[in-house]
Amino acid sequence: NAGVTQTPKFQVLKTGQSMTLQCAQDMNHNSMYWYRQDPGMGLRLIYYSASEGTTDKGEVPNGYNVSRLNKREFSLRLESAAPSQTSVYFCASSDPGTNYGYTFGSGTRLTVV
């Protein structure tokens, strides 16, 4: 089925470890996004990529880096994980033709201990 695929679905890290969350979409969308979801906070934008070759900071970028590898793939990297980064991470994509509605992946549940 067409959509947004995130890997892994679950991950436990120790403080200070690094990891990369992967995201790929097969809808030929130009724009991709990374959000984090915390209880009572809704979803907050970490980084986004308006188009291939560009990335921009969102509301909560500290502690993260991103790479728009090609039009399909947008990865999120935690260089030195901290307990405050324990969260559920969602990747999304969009295209102007869809009136800015997003398609979300199923999420990555990350725990930093």
Added chain:
Amino acid sequence: AQSVTQLDSHVSVSEGTPVLLRCNYSSSYSPSLFWYVQHPNKGLQLLLKYTSAATLVKGINGFEAEFKKSETSFHLTKPSAHMSDAAEYFCVVSGGTRRSGYSTLTFGKGTMLLVSP
């Protein structure tokens, strides 16, 4: 800049009674507005969207929302709740312009809908 306020963190209804989830927004642009639903341990699913066409928007599963510019509101309603409606609901406003070709979504903090038998 845009922002969204969901006026209730939790709403409890009985099965078969009406649902009202309230949302106010603020936006510098003519906004696009959305409601998303998230069932426990699931991803987000688009319920409906307003994009400057009809002010009363119909979505999936019997939900609808009315855009009221004078009140800067976009409340979500359903005439009769079902047990399967129990979930968290997010009101969302879109920024950016069509000319720029992209937008970012700003989410409300969510309203948990509880449905009792």
